[in-house]
Amino acid sequence: MATPNIELIAALRETASRLRKGAPYAWGNHGACNCGNLLQVITHLSKEEILQYAHSGIGEWTELAEDYCGITDAPVSLLIFKLQQLGLTPTDIHNLEYLEDKDVLRHLSGGFRWLSRNVRDDVIVYFETFADLLEEKLLQYIQIPYHYFEHQSVGCSV
Secondary structure, three states, X not given: OOOOOHHHHHHHHHHHHHHHOOOOOOOOOOXXXXXXXXXXXXXXXXXXXXXXXXXXXXXXXXXXXXXXXXXXXXXXXXXXXXXXXXXXXXXXXXHHHHOOOHHHHHOOOOOOXXXXXXXXXXXXXXXXXXHHHHHHHHHHHOOOOHHHOOOOOOOOOO
């Protein structure tokens, strides 16, 4: 699973918000699909620019992520690098594109169910749920120094 971090959580939420507000969406288009919309948020590239860069490689995002090599300077490698820099693994990239991570699906409101990879509303729900799950995991790592609060009085004045 992805490395939980504030930047990834924010990017997932921003992508879901943009999709909810009507951002262009087309699952078969590298620049406007699930990963393409996320890349628009994290790179500030247009869907057309992402499409052009993605076509410097061969395949869908899943294949592009699996074939990624950090040494090449190919534009598609830069896009995959940006996704991995955000904390995503090749498996996460596949799961974002196909909405298949079972941990995310188990955390859906109403319980586990399969979602359709090319349905905007399903993508929004998946991205928001993935962000919630990562946030829960991130909060497990945060330690609050309670000794700062020991000498403060807690109470209400009426």
